[in-house]
Amino acid sequence: MDPAILFLILTTAVKIVVFTFIFTLPIIAYSTYAERRVSSIIQDRVGPNRVGIPLTLFGAKKDIPFAGLLQPLADGLKAFLKEDLVPAHVRKFFFWIAPALTAAPAFLCICIIPFGSSITVFDQPVKLVIADIDAGPLFVFAIASLSVYGITFAGWASNNKYSFLGGVRSCAQMISYEISLGLSLIPVLMVFGQLNLSDIVHSQAENGWTLLPLWNEHGSVFDAAYWQNCTEQWLLMIPLTISFIIFTTSIFAETNRMPFDLPECETELVGGYHTEYSSMKFALFFLGEYAAMIVGSAIIVTLFFGGWSLGFGLDTAISNMALGGLLHILIFLTKVIAFVIFFIWVRWTVPRFRYDQLMKLGWVVFFELALVNIFITAGIIMLLN
Amino acid sequence: MAIIKIKRPQLTIAEKLYLPAVIKGLSITLGHAIRAVLGKTPGAKRNFNSSGMGITMQYPETKWDDQLPDYYRGVPALVTDEKGRERCVSCQLCEFICPPKAIAIIPTEIESDDPWAKVEKRPQVFDIDMTRCIYCGMCEEVCPEQAIYLRQDYAMTGLSRAEMVNDKERLYEIGGVREGLVNKWNEIK
Amino acid sequence: MSDSTTTKLPKDTAAEKGMVNIQVDGHWIQVPRGTRMIEACKLAEKEVPHYCYHPKLSSPGNCRMCLVQMGMPPRPNPGEEPSYDENGFQKISWMPRPVIACANTVAENMGIRTKGDLVEKCREGVMEFLLINHPLDCPICDQAGECGLQEFSVQHGKGSSRFKEDKVKKPKNVKIGPRIRLDDERCIMCSRCIRFMDEVAQEPVLGFSERGTHTTVGVYPGRELDNNYGLNTVDLCPVGALTSNDFRFQMRTWFLKETPSIDTNCGTGANIIIWTRGNKIFRVTPRQNDDVNSCWMPDSHRLSYTCPSHDNRLSAPLIKADGVHEETCWSNSIAAAGEAIKQFEGNEIAIIASGKQTNEELFMMRTLAAELSTDLISIIPHTQESDKMLISEDRNPNTTGAGLILGLDDPTEKLAAIKDGICNGSIKAVIAASEDLLDAGFSADDIDGLELLISIFNTTNATAQASDIVFPGASSAEKRGSMINVTGRLQKLNAACIPPADARDDWEIISDIILAITGETPEQAPLSIDQLSEIISNNIPQLEGKNLANISELGEVIIDTNVTIPLLDRETQRIAQGEIVG
Structure with a gap:
């Protein structure tokens, strides 16, 4: 076999394993822990702080609590050990396939996210992205939209009116927000002129982050040359900020997070689409939701906050370091985690929207605003060139 | 006259935009989070004896036995009077009123050689099933003999259902003696 | 009134019917002449509180609780014509002082006020006096x-007492008889118990002694209240002065469920209420039925109930193997019974039914006999001397019903033939229900000589011991059904409890045995006691249209037997003499 292809296959396999199982899954697990701890400190509580190493089981006097850091492990174990109840009245095939259909698209999206710049292995540069394709955002839209099938199937197959309503709501909500999600991104893509996420991050590393244009190829804010060449960047900030708000809000809606968690709105729909689910099937929905949240965060970070770049022209230096790519991964993960915490913070602050408000916001406000935003961006670009 | 028409408040542009309200909300929650992380949650130390991170008391390391209010409704128990007489005459009103049917009484006659034979009646069996009890205090309220009281004990635990049933002996042990109450079984009446 | 001469006045139209017009709380009604005021108020649906008054006893008027205000038309001056209003009634002038409603009779144009300041004040006062020493x-x-x-202290009392002095001490917890305890402090001197013992039980052992505030009820020195009707005084007592030893401190009355039923200890079939909580019977009290037991019942019958939790109850089907009874399940035992019975010819089988069985059970016994093509079916007579009160000579509660259902003038007529058949060995199998054969004149040798003995009992006895298969049945408090008493009255039993453990209703057991013998599918058997009762009413002409659902709680006479109940005869006599209201 051609050694180049073998090398590609091997590195890709390693990347898949590392990015999915070493980075993403633990972040998912600990974002559930973070959700509970953050919500509790926001509400003047303590949150889970007990689950540690149960030494008392082996005769010791005290447990080691670890500030409850082993809670996600215990939760996972619990989900495995619980009885997997399949009610008699469900459509078995769809009931079984629905959790997988929800979780899989979220994980699939990980493959186009650039986790870092690149590292050199056996004298060959390896880009720290699983699939370096030239259609990054489009791939995300295409795949992420599939998760609506999982939720709709779950709602319908459960044969339960609450689940069904949850599924229907989710379907309507996702379709509504998909439009503004796509439209809001067009200005960003117009500015960058391409769809390859790695290259978008590269260009942000050199020309300033989309929402933080504090440096460009002429230097950073401390240089006089920067101030003579930054008009375009700052002018474009206006439509790009609008894009950011619409995009972030739509991601909230896409991931069914508060304040848009109407599909599982417990005050109205018991548990929404997952009312009938238990054990690992329920855990898969949970996993899918958090995976979607992390992928959403990663895409927002990639498109608006410079992805793995540190900024201020320091990235070239980092890239030249021996394992600079790994440092970039750390920077990227830090940004993602910060954004996940923002997600959680919003959830415990903003109350749930009413269903008609949700629809009105999507169709009447965001859709038009995103459309107008495209023309504003186009106008600015035309004016400056 | 009875109808009062209330006008919907006119929202300002800032309010209509919704974003300022979201930001305000975010700052409030952030404030709480920061105070909690710094261990300075208001009222935590003073009222709840907690660590300062939130107002949650860390049971069982800290307990609020000292801070229990007088009106706290804990485990219901039977009391004896200052002369050691069991106050309960098993009128079964508590059994009747008990909403979750936690109380079961079998009455019996007091033997004629008993010093309190003139009271004539007392419970032979008096069980309160603590897995059923809802601590509503109706038994205490309905008792015509002031024989049943909700004490301040709250840590009622057991490893089996049978252990959770307080029998007569245990109820008197929890209840203890209560003095200075109406005593209608004295000689004169 | 201008046209008073042409149209009849209300007093005249009432007089033609033997009625009088009275006004109760402003409403005019007609009541029979000679009615007591308290009964007239009851007819007008106005309750007058009372303690000492009881319609079956004489009215001494000593509790003073039933005070009402009375009014009559003013006496006309000499030569004056009475004046009538537009409805034809005279004006009522009210008396300034109240009268007792229990001992006064109504008169034409009388007015009664059961409400109003005067009456309410009087009641408050009487209540306060009654409670002084209580x-x-x-x-x-x-x-x-x-x-x-x-x-009444809630309805009519003051709510507080002005009595500051010490209460009078009187004897408490006095054993005045083998079944009754007396608490004199609680007594309010209504004298109902004294009058009952004197007038109804005709054994006047109770009486008042002392006088004034120290008045005490007690038994005659050297006597005790051991009359077989003594416990009726406990029912009569409006307060807790007389209590039954049997029910004393057992359960508060508000926990008890009342089930109307009938007594099955003798042919009278006294109407009773069974008081239960959970599956336990706590007491049995008489239920008023003026055609059967008035308001009373004998102590011996009252205290002979069988609880489902009793030790001697049978709780599972038993099959004898190697001389020892072993518990088994219903399907096994029914199948075994069916197989065993099929071994014998029709004329080798005798069926001992019982006068303690309901009509429904007897009908199933008859069906069983017909299926086995045997005509050897009989009940066992139980006769003892009548007490000339309520207890009938016939101690079977349903002899009349047995005769009717089995189609025999004397339902015991085949008994001699059965006894002979068992003796000489021509009868080899016996199916017995609810009758201890050893008590009924069969010898132990005869029973041991039988090849097959199947029995249905609710309690253990010698016959059950000797049986090859024993089915646990229901006691009389556990089943629905109908019986016909000695006077030919069809009455209804209601289930107050459920049978213990595996025990079942007797008719279901017999029905299952029939199915096991004939091999018919269960669909052809009656599915419920109501369906069975429907089948009976279609088969027995005298019972046509009388199924369990439409027999009233007081029953109805369907056969004329010319038997009377002595206590009721005396009661009728006393009513006729005007001693009691009845």
Whole structure:
């Protein structure tokens, strides 16, 4: 076999394993822990702080609590050990396939996210992205939209009116927000002129982050040359900020997070689409939701906050370091985690929207605003060139 | 006259935009989070004896036995009077009123050689099933003999259902003696 | 009135019917002449509180609780014509003082006020006096919950007492008889118990002694209240002065469920209420039925109930193997019974039914006999001397019904033939229900000589011991059904409890045995006691249209037997003499 292809296959396999199982899954697990701890400190509580190493089981006097850091492990174990109840009245095939259909698209999206710049292995540069394709955002839209099938199937197959309503709501909500999600991104893509996420991050590393244009190829804010060449960047900030708000809000809606968690709105729909689910099937929905949240965060970070770049022209230096790519991964993960915490913070602050408000916001406000935003961006670009 | 028409408040542009309200909300929650992380949650130390991170008391390391209010409704128990007489005459009103049917009484006659034979009646069996009890205090309220009281004990635990049933002996042990109450079984009446 | 001469006045139209017009709380009604005022108020649906008055006893008027205000038309001056208003009634002038409603009879154009300041003030006063010496021991008193004093002090009392002095001490917890305890402090001197013992039980052992505030009820020195009707005084007592030893401190009355049923200890079939909580019977009290037992019942019958939790109850089907009874399940035992019976020819089988069985069970026994093509079916007579009160000579509650259902003039007529058949060995199998054969004149040798003995009992006995297969049945308090008493009255039993453990209704057992013998599918058997009762009413001409659902609680006479109940005869006599209201 051609050694180049073998090398590609091997590195890709390693990347898949590392990015999915070493980075993403633990972040998912600990974002559930973070959700509970953050919500509790926001509400003047303590949150889970007990689950540690149960030494008392082996005769010791005290447990080691670890500030409850082993809670996600215990939760996972619990989900495995619980009885997997399949009610008699469900459509078995769809009931079984629905959790997988929800979780899989979220994980699939990980493959186009650039986790870092690149590292050199056996004298060959390896880009720290699983699939370096030239259609990054489009791939995300295409795949992420599939998760609506999982939720709709779950709602319908459960044969339960609450689940069904949850599924229907989710379907309507996702379709509504998909439009503004796509439209809001067009200005960003117009500015960058391409769809390859790695290259978008590269260009942000050199020309300033989309929402933080504090440096460009002429230097950073401390240089006089920067101030003579930054008009375009700052002018474009206006439509790009609008894009950011619409995009972030739509991601909230896409991931069914508060304040848009109407599909599982417990005050109205018991548990929404997952009312009938238990054990690992329920855990898969949970996993899918958090995976979607992390992928959403990663895409927002990639498109608006410079992805793995540190900024201020320091990235070239980092890239030249021996394992600079790994440092970039750390920077990227830090940004993602910060954004996940923002997600959680919003959830415990903003109350749930009413269903008609949700629809009105999507169709009447965001859709038009995103459309107008495209023309504003186009106008600015035309004016400056 | 009875109808009062209330006008919907006119929202300002800032309010209509919704974003300022979201930001305000975010700052409030952030404030709480920061105070909690710094261990300075208001009222935590003073009222709840907690660590300062939130107002949650860390049971069982800290307990609020000292801070229990007088009106706290804990485990219901039977009391004896200052002369050691069991106050309960098993009128079964508590059994009747008990909403979750936690109380079961079998009455019996007091033997004629008993010093309190003139009271004539007392419970032979008096069980309160603590897995059923809802601590509503109706038994205490309905008792015509002031024989049943909700004490301040709250840590009622057991490893089996049978252990959770307080029998007569245990109820008197929890209840203890209560003095200075109406005593209608004295000689004169 | 201008046209008073042409149209009849209300007093005249009433007089033609033997009625009088009276006004109760402003409403005019017609009541029979000679009615007591208290009964007239009852007809007008106005309750007058009372303690000493009881329609079956004489009215001494000593509790003063039934005070009402009375009015009559003013006496016309000499030569004056009475004036009538537009409705034809005279104006009523009210008397300034109240009268007792229990001992006064109504008169034409009389007015009665059961409400108003005067009456209410009087009641408050009487209540306060009654409560002066009454101990406040409601928490231990068995009467609490059905106590006249509690009820009326809530409805008509003042709510507080002005009595500051010490209460009078009187004897408490006195054993005045083998079944009754007396608490004199609680007594309100209504004298109902004294009058009952004197007038109805005709054994006047109770009486008042002392006088004034120290008046005490007691038994005659050297006597005790051991009359077989003594416990009726406990029912009569409006307070907790007389309590039954059997029910004393057992359960508060408000927990008890009342099930109307009938007594099955003798042919009278006294109407009773069975008081239960959970599956336990706590007491049995008489239920008023003026054609059967008036308001009374004998103590011996009252105390002979069988609880489902009793030790001697049978709780599972038993099959004898190697001389020892072993518990088994219903399907096994029914199948075994069916197989065993099929071994014998029709004329080798005898069926001993019982006069203690309901019509429904007897009908199933008859069906069984028909299926086995045997005509050897009989009940066992139980006769003892009547007490000339309520207890009938016939101690079977349903002899009349047995005759009717089995189609025999004397349902015991085949008994001699059965006895002979067992003796000489021509009868090899016996199916017995509810009758201990050894008690009924069969010898132990005869029973041991039988090849097959199948029995249905609710309690253990010698015959059950000797049986090859024993089925656990239901006691009389556990089944629905109908019986016909000695006077030919069809009455209804209701189930107050459910049978213990695996025990079942007797008719279901017999029905299953029939199915096991014939091999018919269960669909052809009656599915419920109501369906069975429907089948019976279609088969027995005298019972046509009389199924369990439409027999009233007081029953109805369907056969004329010319038997009368001595106590009722005396009661009728006393009513006729005007001693009691009845």
